[in-house]
Amino acid sequence: MFNKDKWSEILESLTANPFRTVLTAFGVFWGIFILVLLLAAGNGLENGVRQGFSGIATNSMFMWSQTISKPYKGLPKGRRYNFETEDVQAVKDNVDGLKYVLPRNRLGGWGGANNVVRGLQTGAYTVNGDYPDIINQEPMDILEGRFINQNDIEERRKVAVIGKGVRDGLYKINEDIIGTYIKIQGVNFMVVGMYKKKSGMGRDAQEAQNTIFVPFTAFSQAFNTGDRVGWMAVTAKDGYSITNLKSEVFSVIKKRHKISPEDDRAIGNFDLYEQFKKISGLFTALNIVAYFVGILVLLSGVIGISNIMLITVKERTKEIGVRRALGATPWQIRGQVLLESIVLTLVSGMAGIAFASGLLAIVNSILPSASEADAEVMFLNPSVELSVIVTAMFILLFSGLLAGFIPAQNAIRIKPVDALRTE
């Protein structure tokens, strides 16, 4: 069926009226062009946002204590309570499948007053008392020195790891920072390292570089927080879902603080996995919209081809009559019309894909690449996967068949004798 003669037959009849052929092809070209661009745009947005999440352990959550909202065992509602360091151990001991349970205390942040002084420089920064493992949950690049370590925790060393933003605010451009001291709410800490956060977007991104990390134990001692724990960062092991383990973690806490098991407001939490899932769902929706719109545009192109093929078949009624008089079988006639339509659809479709890919290549060369992308980039590496191209090709093939079907049927509906009589 796919021999050389068939192709030259098709080529001949397609080139018999090149201008019309090109015009017809444009419909499908445009349809697939739009489809590919829409899919790529969705992809780019997704890449951009995923980059924003990159490195963050998405299988984790933050939790903090809130006001108790239900009376329980004779205790009134409206009580306030705090997480304590023993809670951390209790959660670790009683809940299976957790990778990290990290306590954190915090000072300042989000538009707080100036709380850090170095010589004549002052600034308002977030100060986190953390455990070393936090770096695995919120990845950062250590640009100089080191991050806090277990010895710092055990010996309650007053050391600090500062963000790039803190360095810019408190130090001169070429000044050495390692070994210098900064005063946090009147307490001296020695700077041992500087980091740059990998992820975050917009204001978050800025905030992320404006944080100072100190050992949790040193923080408790320096700022008199005792056993209190402001936050807990809980990460589930691979293969476990933090969203599923959440309630177990909460019940351990509730039991220890005599909180009603039904009290949903006593513990606040921010579940990264849930957030991540919501965003993923958004992208699925975007993809569906892209397919929907793209296929509709493509469909109009297909209808265009079908229309022109109908006209062509009608115009060539006599020629078809002649061919049948010379011995063409109905399937040979039908096949030619179908193949013509498929070839037209595929070629224009491939041109559409090629043009769209070309455009994407240009866009990609202008947009910053993943490695140099700043945290603020919302749009990254818009591209379509090979599978999408393959899908598009199948859609095209099917469209071509669809477009050619009615014209092909029309081509043989008329009797040879009547076909020959038409002028």
Place this chain on the structure above:
Amino acid sequence: MIDIKDLHKSYQVGKNKLHVLKGINFHVEEGELVAIMGSSGSGKSTLLNILGILDEADEGSYHLDGTEIKNLTEKTAARYRNKFLGFIFQSFNLINYKSALDNVALPLFYQGMSGKERTARANDYLERVGLSDWATHLPNELSGGQKQRVAIARAMASHPKVLLADELTGALDSQTSYEIMDLIQKINDEGKTILVVTHEPDIAQMTKRIVNLKDGIIIDDKKIEQQKALANV
């Protein structure tokens, strides 16, 4: 070669039935050159189309080279047309975007013949009609006579049993007509069975037998002394 008995054909025209062929009995031996004559509208083309399996009779029987032609599927009909019949039309009916050579090769393509063989045979037939130098030309670069020669070459190329020509000189001046008839006579002399529909008496005289059609029946059927076309050129 051709044997038809009591053939009827009518057309539906609006609410009325137009009875065009009202019982035709007709027999053609191999190697004959027959003219079918009659005034315009007498049903000559209708008869020829039925003989060419382009149309079907309402009643009666038709045998072509011993094969009964009846209730054929379109596929079989196509095969028979390709194998048994060669058509020559008044308006040539060449495919205008194909070269002379490709036009001649087209029936061979539908026969499934390989490209090389096809070209060789098409060239051979173009040469026989004296157009080897025009093989690559498109139909619109050819004169009427040349086009008809290409059409004759095309009709011959598939080695049909019968050539059917409907007013093959109708679009040509008399000089060219005679040249074409000369070609037809030569092909017939080689043994090919040929049926020619015409309403021109001088053309009919160049065949070997004239069948006269009137009001849907054959009113006259006689062998004649063939007039050589070359004598008129």
